Amino acid sequence: RVARGENPAEEIAKHHAEPTIANLGERFYTEHVVKRCKPRTQNEYRRALDIFIKPALGSFKIGDVTRADISKLHASRSDIPYQANRTLGVLSKMFNLAEEWGLRPDGSNPCRHVKKYPERRKERYLTSEELARLKAVLAECEADGSESPHVCAAFWLLLTTGRRLGEIQTLKWSYIVGGYMELPDSKVGAMRYPLAGPVRAMLARLERLPNNPYVIAGHVEGQHVTDLQKPWRRIRALAGIPDVRIHDLRHNAASLLANRGVSLQVIGKTLGHKQIQTTLRYAHLTDETAQKAVDDLADGILGEAPIGRLHQAAE
Missing domain, CATH: 1.10.443.10 (Intergrase catalytic core)
Incomplete structure (x- = not known):
């Protein structure tokens, strides 16, 4: 390498000087989280950084982290899928900003294609x-x-x-x-x-x-x-x-509005949902509402005639 005009010692020193994931985490927190997120979200990010990300990846150079490293961290928290997925989300945002800040090549986010764990939703509706x-x-x-x-x-x-x-x-x-x-x-x-x-x-x-x-x-x-x-x-x-x-x-509240026939668009606007998917998840229909809906559908199609009589008439 020396014969080719390269300086290994200089390259090693340059690599040692590169920022680590711990450095990226602090910059991410001070320049993004503190400025853009509410206090509760700030606390959640701080917890993810201090408890999950830094202990596992803190000493890694930003440019050295691979998808395998991310997958390993994600898999290590498979017993707490919700937290594993939130940590993956924090890391993904960090690496997006690392690209924006010129610390990694564009399109190199190692969190891409790491699949999130299924999460059991715990919605509870009052009777x-x-x-x-x-x-x-x-x-x-x-x-x-x-x-x-x-x-x-x-x-x-x-x-x-x-x-x-x-x-x-x-x-x-x-x-x-x-x-x-x-x-x-x-x-x-x-x-x-x-x-x-x-x-x-x-x-x-x-x-x-x-x-x-x-x-x-x-x-x-x-x-x-x-x-x-x-x-x-x-x-x-x-x-x-x-x-x-x-x-x-x-x-x-969303469930009650849905069961009273309020449209998903109005429910979403009323509750301040960014996405209609959130409204869909919240707007639980009771069995009674669902039964009334199918009864109304059948009544609109069949009127008062039973299905058997319609079938016989068609023959």
């Missing part, structure tokens, strides 16, 4: 009986003071608007304008959401705490309630629905 029990418990908790009126209001809003937990938790009174909830920074950007009459009436009754801009006001002056999980565990236990998560209330 009419469960919903009735939940409403009764919320009313009772508010009446006897076992939960603060602001905590109860949070769950009423989650039930009746289908909004995301973070949107309700950080809702400010200044966002309530003329019968609308105007969210300046929802997951899909700025959004204007109409409020139903009973919801407006509930908000009108809810006490506004001095020096606190938040609707769901916490005990600390000027702050919102930071933990709704603990009161939710108490409330759902009383309602006899211990497996229902807070996010399931959003699923339930």
Whole structure:
């Protein structure tokens, strides 16, 4: 190699100076995640970097990582498919940016063609009986003071608007304008959401705490309630629905709208979905709604004549 005019020592030094995946992870976090993502998403990315990516690939040079390396990391987390897939997604974004920043050749993302694991979805929908029990418990908790009126209001809003937990938790009174909830920074950007009459009436009754801009006001002056999980565990236990998560209330809103004949486009716009596929996943139809649909279809085709009689007439 020396005879060919090459300098092995210089090449080795150059390779040692190349940034590592650990370096890429930090640049990705500071230049992309912090600037573009919400705090909760930032925490998820930080966790993926620190717990899964850096220990496995942190010392690798950015240009040395192959698809086999990514596949090995992905396979090592096969027992937690959801986390394995999220980690793969973080890595894919990192390598896309590495190409954009000139740290890898274009089209060289090693995450391409690494197949994600199937994930079992855990949507949980409330039956009419469960919903009735939940409403009764919320009313009772508010009446006897076992939960603060602001905590109860949070769950009423989650039930009746289908909004995301973070949107309700950080809702400010200044966002309530003329019968609308105007969210300046929802997951899909700025959004204007109409409020139903009973919801407006509930908000009108809810006490506004001095020096606190938040609707769901916490005990600390000027702050919102930071933990709704603990009161939710108490409330759902009383309602006899211990497996229902807070996010399931959003699923339930989409399901209820679908069962009332609201179009998927309107449901998606109402709930702030970016993609219709998300609405399809949420908009669960009850057996009763599905049965009514097929009955209506058959009635439209057959009228009142039984199929056997139609068949005989055709012969």
